[in-house]
Amino acid sequence: MSAKRKSDANSATEPAHNSIEEVEVRGHIIDSLILPKVLDCITAGGGSFHINNVTIGHDRTDPSYAAIEVRAASDSELEEILAQIADHGAVPTAGGDCRLVEADITGTFPEGFYSTTNQRTEIRLDEKWLPIADQEMDCGVTVDLKSSTARCVPMSDVKKGLPIVVGHLGTRVFPLERVEQDHAFAFMNSAVSTEKPKGVVIRQIAKQMFENRAGKGKTLLVGGPAIVHTGSGALICELLRGGYVHKLFAGNALATHDIEQSLFGTSLGVNIQEGSLADAGHEHHLRAINRIRRAGSILAAVDSGVLTSGIMYECVKNKVEFQLAGSIRDDGPLPDVVTDALENQRLMRASIHDVTFCLMVATTLHSIAVGNLLPAWVKVVCIDINPSTVIKLSDRGSFQTIGLVTDVEPFLRALVAEVQRLEAAAS
Amino acid sequence: MSSSTHILMCPPDHYGIHYEINPWMSTERQTDHGEAVKQWQKLRELLVTTGATIDEVPPVEGLPDLVFTANAAVIFQRQAVLARFKHSQRQGEESHFRRCLESHGLEVIETPGDFSFEGAGDALFCGETLFAGYRMRSDATGQQEIGALLGVRVLPLELVDPYYYHLDTCFCPLSPNEAIYFPGAFDEYGRRVLEEHVPHLIPVEEIEARRFACNAVVVGKTVVTNHGCPCLHADLQDRGYAPVETPLDEFVKAGGSAKCLTLRLDGEEATDWKN
Numbered sequence: 001m002s003a004k005r006k007s008d009a010n011s012a013t014e015p016a017h018n019s020i021e022e023v024e025v026r027g028h029i030i031d032s033l034i035l036p037k038v039l040d041c042i043t044a045g046g047g048s049f050h051i052n053n054v055t056i057g058h059d060r061t062d063p064s065y066a067a068i069e070v071r072a073a074s075d076s077e078l079e080e081i082l083a084q085i086a087d088h089g090a091v092p093t094a095g096g097d098c099r100l101v102e103a104d105i106t107g108t109f110p111e112g113f114y115s116t117t118n119q120r121t122e123i124r125l126d127e128k129w130l131p132i133a134d135q136e137m138d139c140g141v142t143v144d145l146k147s148s149t150a151r152c153v154p155m156s157d158v159k160k161g162l163p164i165v166v167g168h169l170g171t172r173v174f175p176l177e178r179v180e181q182d183h184a185f186a187f188m189n190s191a192v193s194t195e196k197p198k199g200v201v202i203r204q205i206a207k208q209m210f211e212n213r214a215g216k217g218k219t220l221l222v223g224g225p226a227i228v229h230t231g232s233g234a235l236i237c238e239l240l241r242g243g244y245v246h247k248l249f250a251g252n253a254l255a256t257h258d259i260e261q262s263l264f265g266t267s268l269g270v271n272i273q274e275g276s277l278a279d280a281g282h283e284h285h286l287r288a289i290n291r292i293r294r295a296g297s298i299l300a301a302v303d304s305g306v307l308t309s310g311i312m313y314e315c316v317k318n319k320v321e322f323q324l325a326g327s328i329r330d331d332g333p334l335p336d337v338v339t340d341a342l343e344n345q346r347l348m349r350a351s352i353h354d355v356t357f358c359l360m361v362a363t364t365l366h367s368i369a370v371g372n373l374l375p376a377w378v379k380v381v382c383i384d385i386n387p388s389t390v391i392k393l394s395d396r397g398s399f400q401t402i403g404l405v406t407d408v409e410p411f412l413r414a415l416v417a418e419v420q421r422l423e424a425a426a427s
Numbered sequence: 428m429s430s431s432t433h434i435l436m437c438p439p440d441h442y443g444i445h446y447e448i449n450p451w452m453s454t455e456r457q458t459d460h461g462e463a464v465k466q467w468q469k470l471r472e473l474l475v476t477t478g479a480t481i482d483e484v485p486p487v488e489g490l491p492d493l494v495f496t497a498n499a500a501v502i503f504q505r506q507a508v509l510a511r512f513k514h515s516q517r518q519g520e521e522s523h524f525r526r527c528l529e530s531h532g533l534e535v536i537e538t539p540g541d542f543s544f545e546g547a548g549d550a551l552f553c554g555e556t557l558f559a560g561y562r563m564r565s566d567a568t569g570q571q572e573i574g575a576l577l578g579v580r581v582l583p584l585e586l587v588d589p590y591y592y593h594l595d596t597c598f599c600p601l602s603p604n605e606a607i608y609f610p611g612a613f614d615e616y617g618r619r620v621l622e623e624h625v626p627h628l629i630p631v632e633e634i635e636a637r638r639f640a641c642n643a644v645v646v647g648k649t650v651v652t653n654h655g656c657p658c659l660h661a662d663l664q665d666r667g668y669a670p671v672e673t674p675l676d677e678f679v680k681a682g683g684s685a686k687c688l689t690l691r692l693d694g695e696e697a698t699d700w701k702n
C-alpha cells in the first residue's frame with residue numbers, strides 16, 4: 001500500500017525518480033564551481049535534484065552551504081550518483097536512524113513522540129529510508145521491525161509495547177508542491193475566494209470524477225443535510241447512478257432528511273417541490289427515522305420496499321459504500337449511524353485508503369474530520385456557501401483543499417451537466 | 428634569498444620503490460640509490476645557494492617516501508595541518524612529521540574529520556586562496572573543513588589524470604597572482620576556476636608536465652625544476668624569473684620531483700599572508 005502510494009504521489013512529476021536522498025555540500029562551493037559540478041553529476045548520472053536550501057557566504061572567506069535533494073529512478077542508480085558526488089564533497093545529511101521507544105501506557109505515546117503531518121513522510125531504519133503507510137496528520141509512527149515497515153498510528157490505537165518513533169532524527173517530510181506539481185487544480189493556488197471563476201473549477205472536478213469512474217481512482221463525497229434542504233438530492237442521485245461517487249460519508253441528518261424526502265416529500269418539514277411548510281411536517285423526520293429503525297437498517301428498508309428513492313436508496317442500489325457518523329444532537333438515530341466517535345474514525349480511516357479525490361459539500365465538522373484523515377496528496381474540493389468552512393479546513397492543516405464558495409444546488413447542477421457533457425463527448 | 432626561508436627535506440637514505448601507489452611507481456623499475464643520493468644532494472645545494480636554510484627530518488627505514496616532505500602538512504602562518512595519508516604504506520610517516528614539525532615550533536593540528544589529506548602536495552596557497560587538489564589522494568570535504576579551520580577560502584580542484592595525483596604535480600603558484608599549471612590534469616570546472624582566480628597562468632606542455640615541470644621549488648625569483656623543461660624555463664625567464672634545472676629522474680620514478688622533496692616551513696612564496 002505504502003509503496004503504491006509513494007509511486008502515486010510522484011507520478012505527476014517524475015514517475016521514474018522515486019529513490020531520494022538529501023545531501024549537503026559546504027565550503028566555497030560557488031567560486032570553486034563545486035555546486036554546479038555536483039548538480040551536473042546528478043543529471044549526468046540520470047538523476048534529478050531539488051535545491052532545498054542554499055546559504056551564500058558574504059565575504060571571500062565565508063563558506064557557503066547547499067542542501068540538495070537527489071532523486072533517481074532506483075536505489076542502485078541513486079547509490080551510484082551519491083558515490084560520484086561524495087567525491088566532490090556532497091554527503092548525505094541524514095544523521096542516523098530514527099529513535100524508537102516502546103509505548104509504556106496503552107492509548108498514549110511516549111513523551112517526545114514524533115507527531116505526523118499529512119504530507120508524505122519517511123523514516124530511516126537500518127540506514128534505509130522507509131515510507132510511512134497510512135499517512136495521516138496528528139498521529140504517531142510505529143514500526144514493524146520484522147517486516148521493516150512503518151505506519152501512522154493514532155493515539156487511541158496505541159497498545160503498550162508498540163515501538164513508537166521519538167524525536168525528529170531519522171525522519172523526513174516531502175512537501176506536497178515538490179511531488180505533485182501538476183495538481184489538477186494547481187491554478188487555484190489561493191485557498192478560498194468568492195471571486196474565482198467557478199466554471200473552470202467545476203470542469204476540473206467533473207474531469208477528475210469522470211476519470212475516477214473510468215478506474216483511475218476513487219471519489220469520496222462528504223455531504224451535509226443542506227444538499228437535501230436545497231433540493232439537490234436528485235442531483236446527487238444522478239451522480240450516484242452514473243457511478244461518479246464511490247463512497248459517501250455523512251451524518252444522521254443527511255440520511256434522515258433524504259429518507260424524509262423520499263417518504264414524505266419534505267425536508268425538515270418543508271415541501272421540497274413547493275417550499276411550503278407541510279402539515280405536521282416537523283414530525284416527518286422522526287417518523288422517517290422510526291420507519292427505518294423498524295425495518296432494521298437502510299439496506300433492509302430498501303430490500304423490503306419501504307425506501308424506494310433518494311440518496312441512501314441509490315447508495316444501496318449502486319453499491320456505494322456509505323458511512324454515517326452520529327452526533328450528540330441526533331434524533332433517533334438511524335440504525336446505520338455509528339455513535340462511537342473513535343469507532344467512526346477507525347471506519348473512515350479504513351475506508352479512505354484508496355480515495356484519490358474528495359468532494360466536501362455543505363458540511364463543516366464532517367469536512368474537518370475527514371480532512372484530518374486524508375493524506376495531503378488526496379485532492380480535496382470543499383463547496384460551501386460559507387467561506388469560513390473552507391478557511392477552517394485549511395487552518396486545520398488540510399492545506400491541499402480548494403475552496404469553492406457557492407450555493408450547493410447550482411454547483412451540483414453545473415457539475416451534473418458537465419459530467420454528462422463528458423459522457424456524451426466520450427460516447 | 429631571504430634568510431628566513433626554511434625548507435624541510437629528508438635525506439634519501441631509505442628511499443626506493445618498495446610499493447606501487449601511483450602510476451609512476453613500478454617495483455620492477457628500481458631506483459639507482461647512489462644516483463638518487465647525488466640528485467638529492469645537488470637539489471639541497473642548489474636551494475642553499477638561494478639563501479634557504481635546510482632543515483632535515485631524520486630518514487626512517489621502511490618509510491621510503493619520507494623523502495617527499497611536501498606531503499607532511501600544509502603550513503599556514505605558525506600552524507601546520509598534519510597529513511593523514513590515504514595509503515597505509517605512507518601512514519607511518521605521520522608521527523615522524525609531527526615530531527619534526529613540533530620541534531620547529533609549529534603548532535601541529537590534526538585534520539578535523541576522518542578523511543585523507545596529503546599536506547602541501549594537495550593544498551597550495553596562491554594569494555589568500557588555498558587551492559586544493561582532490562579525488563586522488565585528498566578528499567574534497569576534508570579540504571573544505573581545513574579551510575574552515577584556518578579561516579581561508581578553499582577552492583577544490585578535481586584531479587582527473589592519475590599521473591598527476593597530487594596538485595603539486597600539475598600546479599605551482601609562483602606569486603600571489605601567478606602560477607604554472609598543466610591544463611590536462613584538470614577538468615573543465617577546474618580549468619575555469621584557475622582561469623578565474625589566478626590572474627596570470629603559465630600553461631605547461633604535456634611533454635614537460637611529464638618531466639614534472641610543475642613540481643617546482645620557488646624561492647624568491649628562483650624556480651628549481653627537474654631537467655628537461657626548456658619551454659617552461661623560457662616562459663619563466665620572460666616573466667622575470669630565474670629558472671634552474673637539476674636532474675631528479677630517480678625521484679620521478681616514484682612520482683615526485685623538486686617540490687615533492689621540500690616543504691616550506693615558513694610558508695610558500697606565493698602565499699598572501701606572508702607578503
